[in-house]
Amino acid sequence: MLDKTANKASFALSLKKVFAMLLSRLLLVASCALPLTPAAAHEYWIEPQAYQVAPGDTIQADFKNGQNFAGISLSYFDRSSTRFETVFDGQVNPVAARAGDSPALQLDALNADGLLVVVHETAPSTLTYKEWEKFLKFATHKDFPNAATDHIANGWSQEKFKESYTRHVKALIGVGSGPGADAAQGLTTEFVALSNPYAAGFDGQMSVALRYQGQPRPDAQIEVFDRSPDDSVAITLHRTDAMGEATIPVTPGHDYLFDAVVLRPVPEAADDPEEPVWETLWAALTFAVPQ
Template sequence: MSLSRLCAALFCALPFSATAHEFWIEPLSYQVEASDRVQALFKNGEGFKGNSQSFFDRRSKRFDVIVDGKALPVTPRSGDSPALDIMPPIQDGLITVVHETAPSTLTYREWAKFLKFAAHKDFRTAAQDHLAAGWSQVKFREVYTRHVKALIAVGTGTGRDSAAGMKTEFVALDNPYGEEFDNQMNILLLLDGEPRADAQIEVFDRAPDQNVSISLFRTNARGQAAIPVSPGHSYLFDAVVLRPAAEANTQENAVVWKTYWAALTFAVPQKPF
């Protein structure tokens, strides 16, 4: 068993209440024709299973679809679900859906819960840094934002993903809908536009029977990773950044941490025989 698979198995043994909730864009169909609507839900949950969330202006910082490098704003009404429900802006090609949330706040009232979160997301020095700063262990807060993308094919889905200028993001270096896709997804993970080296990527793999397996990978020195994928499966890639908050202080209930969550969803089509 590979190290990444072993780590994933150990992680799966943890109770879900100890882990953080992922947020992602889930298309109703990853492949559509030009006459079909492009629809996608905002999802929040664990293990690539979760609840749908409606769109609300106050929660959204950015919501675009990107075609051939051009960003087209998406303008749903507050309360809409699916959050994305548009006609394709192209007759044939790859659409990248991009969404960044407004900041939200999480309050920790149990030190053990923060320790489990830090271990899960591979924040190796978080506990040490927290204690060294003298921050409260009884009640403290984290401000978090989500930076998510989804790949949707219109027709043949020809095209390439590219950096969208988010705080942190995955960039797909391969097109999973392309005829020459070899079932290996090469990705680049960025933070502030720069490659994020030696970062943990959590990969959620949903099989056609809806069972989900979880694996852990790491980016190399160039911020890249090569992740094997399977035809007929859909995927969620997740990577999180933890940083001390500029306003951190030793008062109880202070904001002491900020997290930035990158996510990418896509599917791998079944190949015709």
Template sequence: MCIVATPLQAHEFWIEPLDYTVDAGATVQATFRNGQEFAGSALSFIPNRSARFDMVVSGNRAEVPSRIGNNPAFDVEDLPEGLLTIIHETTDNTVTYSEWVKWVNFTNHKDFTFAQQGHLDRGLSEENFKESYRRFAKALVAVGDGAGSDADRGLRVEFVAQANPYTDDMSGGLPVLLMFDGAPKVDAQIEMFDKAPDGSVEITLHRTDAEGRATLPVDAGHEYLLDSVTILPMEPAVEGDPVWETLWAALTFAVPEE
């Protein structure tokens, strides 16, 4: 199922390569971005805001050699040929909902309206309450021939591409698997941001099936951001602690021109 989405005020976080296809041995650069509708501010690498910053190429995983303040955050040269996966997990951050309508809008947008009644059933305040959030982002880049495959990289929430968008036939779409705590996440909303060569962005909604899978329509020459959010209740230890936790999975990739 595909539904055209109406943009709302939720801020996604993603890894944006400056070029999704690079020559073997060339420098690969990628920026952390936070924003809306596949456009946002570039963020520097700050170690105490990063729980994990890895790369996987030719099946080998290594920590990204980044220094405080680097922007682009990923700036690595002389990588071997193959499919490069850039992985970043942030530390926890919090946001305060000053009024109930903001929570309603957010939970409607990200497809967990049950959290509205769940909030009331727990007897929580309808204003000035906190949510803790953590981001789990991946990006796929073709180095040289770009050969290789994505895999589960052990993130708490994670998109796993089931085909290689740089080398495989994408005429039938890109199959993806959404994972949560090591198991497929079934019947989950996926928000897909599709950026055309002219810079315009179309946003559509999709759902995973009973096996946590979805096949997403893609076009040659376009860039993509996939986003899915998982929400969990939190019990505050003291007044003012977060009462909800959200886990954001993101995957960026491109489909080369034919």
């Protein structure tokens, strides 16, 4: 009788442990799938585990979110992704990612030299500005001097107003000697690399075109994050010319994140505190410069 009672108690304890373990895993997955909070809504980029790979090597890359070119890795979830593709030798291929994949990109070997472009666009996420000053600081940082005036002119609240944001990111990976060229991929906003940093004869001048809705973005700010081999990061600001292009000097052995933001009012924003009144669209490009 005592043995049966002990066995029942042991079985009940085991069930509790299994249930607790399953619950903790479900909570972890759910937390990964939730939209980013305002505190986490900074730069977002694709970071390859190696920016240069040999033909035949597996290619892996993480989605990253953080500040100053340092941050956390995010898993792939289809609910937060609207587009995830690779482009190689002119061929566009959807990435066959599964929910929870980390690294987000796990690509079979490519058996030819070339430039691999990884493309990702996210579904909209929403944040709430609880302090007017934080919005002003963000608008100033991202070079939108008229945002405050437009906000007030529209009669929007300066307390607890919402913003919707999306990410439009690309990464350049050199396979073998890395020949090839980037091209516009039709993202809502995007960087198009006009230079190939892996190509023979690259002169240390990285030229890019910045686009929005298929058109050049002239006189737009580009924030450049330059990470050296010791992981220190230098940040500089640049502007596109009248053609929406910029040429930026880069250093061998360094990794780069180019970042540019579109801040726009939501068309016909409703007088509803639960609906966003602003949209931000973040373009990003990552690459490395070989030694």
